[in-house]
Amino acid sequence: MTERSALSGTSQASPSPGGGREGAARVPDGRRKRRVPETIGLLIFLAVEVVFFSVQSPYFFNWDNWGNILTAVSITGVLAAAGTLLLVAGQFDLSVGSGVAFVGIVLVETAPSLGLGPALVLSVLAGVGIGLLNGFLVTVVGVNALITTLGMLGIFRGLTLVIGKGQSIFIEGFDWATARPFLGIPMPAIVLVVVIALFYVLMHYTVFGRKMYAIGANPVAARLVGIRVNRTIFAGFLLSGGCMALAGLLVTSQLGSSSANTGVGLELAVVTAVILGGTSLSGGTGTIFGTVVGLLIVGVLSNGLTLLNVDSSWQQVATGVLLILAVAVDRLRQTYLRKAG
Template sequence: MTLYTERQQGSRLQDFLEANAHVLSIALFLVACCAFFTVLNDVFLSPGNLLNLLRQAAPTLIVAVAMTFVITTGGIDLSVGSIIALVNAVAAILLRDGWDWPIVSVLMIVLGALIGTFQGYFIAYQRIPAFIVTLAGLSAIRGVALVLTGGFSILIPPSLFLTLGRGTLLGIPLPALLGLVVAVVGYVVLTSTVYGRRVCAVGANTEAARRVGMPAKRILLSVYVWSGGAAALAALVIAARLGSGSSNAAVGMELDVIAAVVLGGTSLAGGRGTMLGTVLGALTISVIGNGLILAHIDAFYTQIVTGSIILIAIWLNMRIFDRGGGKR
């Protein structure tokens, strides 16, 4: 009699490695970067520098968490840097005019979310590509900030507000703790909630999501609300750290944020997002920026090096880790 045997299930470890190849590779890359910059200048690994690094990485991380949702739907938000500038400027103006900081903080996050809703409406319901809508936002929103401030930096009077950017809790900078909280919430929402599942489904196959009865357009709009709100939160942190508001805040930050998300392994094609990867990606971007300064490399070269490293990292990631792994 012929024996019909079942194919053995592959080892769990191998499945795990394949499923998490991107996260593992960015983790290795981060460690390598840290080692490299430590060799160049041993100040890099000092607690003071590391805490400073975390403080500076926080705004990028906060926005990157929300951007992970946006990119998982297959979209993009280029306007986050400009939203930061606008919120930053408006917050400084209101605080200078004597508004209470808790009210200002809440209002600013609502402002960011409203801008996100506005852009999300055009993307989800009017079907204009996210790239176009948020590119228009990138230009127009910073324009509003410039008009409001006249291009000048606005000083924020000393108050408890500034501790949001400068304070520490148990020795850890408050912005870093805030970033950690945002990242944990983002991780849980993306991996374990019905909403997170819907975001993935819309990104993987919008029509399939619609056919099984998911409110695809509403989900698509919602992610831009988060990115707008997160940008506003980041803007508050930056304003509190610098003690001033300026329409020139966070120029080019959208690129750092998108680079962090993509470095982390979230697919630009949509459908697959990893929050852990995003955290590692945001740290990597900050480590590179910080390390190059400590290595006394001319600031003009920093952008060139950052861009090259991002390209090389993503190229290696695709060449080495996608081979034989998942199909996308």
Template sequence: MTDSKTAPALDLAPGSSNTERRAAFWRFVDDYSLILIFIALFAVLSCTVEYFFSWDNVVGLALSVSQIGMVACTMMFCLASRDFDLSVGSTVAFAGVLCAIVSNATGSVTLGIAAALMAGAAIGFVNGAVIAKLKINALITTLATMEIVRGLAFISSQGQAVGVANEAFFSIGSSILFGLPAPVWVTLACFVLFGVLLNKTIYGRNTLAIGGNPDAARLAGVSVDRTRILIFLVQGAVAALAGIILASRMTSGQPNAGEGFELNVISACVLGGVSLMGGRASISGVLVGVLIMGTVQNAMSLMNIDAFYQYLVRGTILLIAVLVDQLKNRRQSR
């Protein structure tokens, strides 16, 4: 799959200036440093942490980041358009609860899934419409919907986990296909789909154009408001899908699920090179960012590192990623 950035060529002509060589070097670093860091990290942990390189652990690692990976694919579009969505964690919880409730009430898992997906899309549509049409800041809008949707999850479930009577629901998160759990395949499909949308479609080009300069994009004929609403609508639907799969894995819809989920997703995207200033995104970078976050978390768990220190490490990784993003923006603005 191609990426939204063109790979640099280090084969410069013999007479190239030092400035050109330095520019080529930095382009190479921007494009490949994250992949090299992940490979080095994975190799070191494989040699130093017991059981890390076992097949069961690698599969478990992939499964543990599957929901984050799904939503990171759509959060990438939000960030690339200069927005973000803090309500995805609440949407994950509400979708799982609603799917369980509707499935029990109708006896149909299919209707439960459909209801949850439509609810997620509706939440995303409201976010996008308020941000695009009413011009309310994305931070305030999604912070408000985060609280509202979380409240709906607790009210509809009466604060309790909602079990599902139909055992077919459990197969969504537990079935195995070609040696890998179904959620991992769904996540891979999301990366392929949204990678194509980013790099090969008008939707992706418009998203990057809006993030780069929304006024210039509007003058160029891009329907900025419609595109932003669509981005949030898709974000909500995919967050609901992640919530359905998570509820299936947990065998119940839980109103407190997904707490802190949005920060993990945003961290993975920023670590993967998606600019907080908009206009720059890479699906391969997001994939590597998700894997780095999951690998660090997995290794710390295997090493029995206290959960308090795990928060410290994740926060430090996010801070470093933001600092690197700022350095890239400053260098590109020169």
């Protein structure tokens, strides 16, 4: 039995990636009435946020400010796209923040001596290399993904500190991310939209995406029907490394520099957006659309509180509360689904 035929054979037993019409078509009428799109609550919450901050600040609901919001969430969003893919398969990557910093420090340190072109190649390879190491340790050595990526977080944060000697290092002629090439839309926002679109197609319209959902739903069953689980998860970590590289180039271009403090806290921001968007900690369910909504909820909250002159420390408190609520809602949803099933 081939992987493709095996996967199609198990698709009826596993949830639809989008949680949409395919799943609903097989649900009895009584249960279908109770079925509510998982993102509807998030969309309502986002709408309430927008209305509230629009009333509270005259500067919130304008084109320039929304450009600022999209720019602010672009780095987190690029990483969250790959984070959603991995979490759907029941995997974590908590090394993204230090990976972004390491990519940036490689770029700014090598550009003066090698030139911008070779430095870009090295920095991209650095990001992909982190993904490769994570994938190797998880799928070949067999170390838990949470422990692996936590370890890598410390390793590459330390390496960034050693290489950069704890200083901010500037780079000249690398300001592409500050451009607004189309209708005044910032380049980071354009990059974010492209990445989100690519991962949406990857997760919902490719065999690889369906494999990731199947692995997250039941890795043992996925292996029994012929899916090469370790190889598929390894590819997911490589994609996460590629997103680290892209995010590292984005943030370095935006700031014009890099340091050991670059990317601090990105892990929390990514996990918050992904889980808030409805991707289950247990794996098997989640969508890119939900992650985008979760990302916007966090971005709008941060931007609105800034406009209202709320201290940044309280903004971190609000983000932490959102993360706890998201995990609590995920657990309640899992409990409801088990009882309903």
